Amino acid sequence: MRPSVIMLLMCMVVSMSWGQTISGIVVDAETQQPLEYVAIFWKNSQAGTLSNEAGVFKIGKIPNHNILVFQMAPYHPFELIVNEISEYRVELKINEMERLEIEEHAGSQHLHGKDPHLFQTMTEQELCKAACCNLSESFETNASVDASFTDGISGTRQIKMLGLDGKYAQLMSDNIPDLRGLATVYGLGWEPGPWIKEINISKGAGSIIPGYESIAGQINVAHKGAEMKERFFLNGYAGNQGRYEWNTVSHHSVGDHFNWDWSSHLALNEGRFDMNHDGFLDNPTGREFNGRLHASYEGNEGYRGDYTVTALNYNSKFGTYEHFTAPLNLQSSQERYGVYLKNGWVLEREKEQSIGTQLSFTDYHMRFQQEGLPADENVYSGNQRNLRAVAMHALEWTHDVKWTNGISWNWDEYREQFHQWGGFNRTENVVGAFSEFSWNHDDLIQAIIGARYDYHNYYGGLLTPRVHLRYSLRENVHVKLMAGKGRRVVNPILDNPGVLASNRVVQIQPSGDYPNGLPMESAVNTGFVISGDTKMFHRKMTWSVDVFHTQFDQQVVMDWDSVGYLKMYALDQDGGARSISQTAQFETQFSPLKRLDIRLAYRYVNAYVDYATGRRDLPFISKNKLYSNIAYSTKMFGKNQRVLFDVTAKWSDRQRMPMHQDDTLFGVGAYSPTFWMINGQIALAKEEKWDVYLGVENIFNYRQNRVVVYSHPESGSTTFDSNFSYAPAFGRMMYVGFRMRLGGE
């Protein structure tokens, strides 16, 4: 605070001695009314002022600064380039996004009521509630996304959304589609939670701009990096399952235009435990290194560039516990590099226009090995290289009419090797064009209509349309309707990485002259949402109900129901076969007491497929799910300190298990039992400085006792299958951690 006063004095001195005072008036662009309390300051300096009741301001010129920033919520910040000392008239435009943020300042996880997409944001504060080592674990407190294990031993988690596997959700990193193809499932484990600023979850097909690959939804991860307030962020974590983590994020400014930040992540899994006594390690051991370097440049002429480089190295080992008589060891190793370049120019024309480009390259290697079974079964290696280029133009015709057009090119080279099949390769080349039109009337009704046409070198021309509508019944009750198509290409092995932790035979029934004989999957998703807020206990209470229906018109059915096999075949659409997932979710959030927030949700899922052997529910889906989260914070004490308490309780209904030989083997029969999962956390925090936290996951120590079917070759038959995992094998888990923020303002 001192420097700002000194700077102000300095600029007053300067303005008095040289008489160089910039003055003028700030008004609302639409109403032309003068605006009071607009913050006006020289960019990258501490020197500033506020406009008065009449919207009038005066500010002294300071040396080496010629960009004057006008800032007040909910307006777009405006930058005025001052070339001469004179009087200026500045008009500020309302920023719709900002308006939403202000109106919906509704806690650490909130719904964007007015956005025609069903769009939910999980903030950093929300992510802190879970042990949250990585992205796949960060949905613990979210009712829309579930995370479960792909198999009983590798520790790999996959998500589910709208009753569908995570592969049908499009993952993005800072709005660039990422973690695609072979990386779809494993990729979730590579995004360290402490690097994340917020996660945006959009249910339903979503915007067409990032591509056609979203069917159930879109998940975008925004990184802290450049927008971090503090200079340095540090996080340490230790859990009694033997996991240790170290995360840093550091931010630097160079001059007025250039910022850069780097993030690092180191994780060690040292724990060798067999808490459920099934002879297999509950969690993998191994280590992970992960780094990210990001720089941004903001030019004077409306240019902004973001340049990012990432690198990852991950090794893990799992399998039988130490004293097992016939050991079975599995290991996986992964490496990934990425380069992402984003450029944007705001054009100064009559209408507000901007041009954006995205260019990215990733290279991913994965290798999986089994040692112990005859002939080292299920050895797999895969390599995917991706190159993606997009150029787009956004035009704001009027405040209410926006139009975005663009072209894209996507190239994927897959080189895979699977011991059951030998080598199989494919190179995908997709060029496309897209257009999205947004129209808003009186803030009452809004429509976003988009479509893209892509030409795929294997699958030909693909038209993908999407429509989102929002109508406000009242100021705070919104109805949304959405419909959209989505599609994706199947990766037979890594879409189902759990199969590698088994000796199942992977069998494809080819159905055409396509790569691997598999058609492209495509589905139509329709949704209806009604959401609103009201006053309850003198505070804001929000509620929402959403219903989604996803129907595949083409799908590669993953059939786990033949013992010893994973069969893949095209859905027999012509024969009347259907693959449908229907979900309904109710969610409410309210605050009955000061600093006490309660969130409750219920979800119903009905997801079934007509397999070759008849109609069955999808395996590992709970028809009913209950979810609740209670968060309480004490009053501030001392110097901005408080204690935070958080409890999440979830109930899962029975889940259909894939067919297995011996129903008594797992004690679960055709269905898993129902169970509660309760997590709790206590944290002591000093606002924006540091916090220490202590948590327990799975307080009641619920465990799945048999996760793996394994009979040693010497016993006559060789069976190894870990694809029956519906709950954690480790049981109760405790952890401690700290976060430090250094060098803030």
Place this chain on the structure above:
Amino acid sequence: MLLLIIATTAVSAQSKKTEEVSFWVAGVCGMCEKTIENALDVKGVVAVDYDLKTHQVHVVFKSAKISVNQMHVLLNEAGYDTEKSTCTDAQYDRVHGCCKYRDLKDH
């Protein structure tokens, strides 16, 4: 079950008579909003909401336990001017650098 108990306690706790008041407080940023709301996180205040856009704070309170004047004093104590009373320079010094509403305005 636990939720029900909490919810019912909350209802019964708040069924006693409350009053509401709105007044102007000088605040310029999200940090001000937090500080203002925290300053009024005291006994007798049932709910506080500060609106940055209108600079109005809305308070639901029990008049038996706290008066509106006391709220003005609490806000001054936290470094914020209100429509009724201005804080002393010493109090104003407590305001964080980015919240220096007065210095900026007086320029």
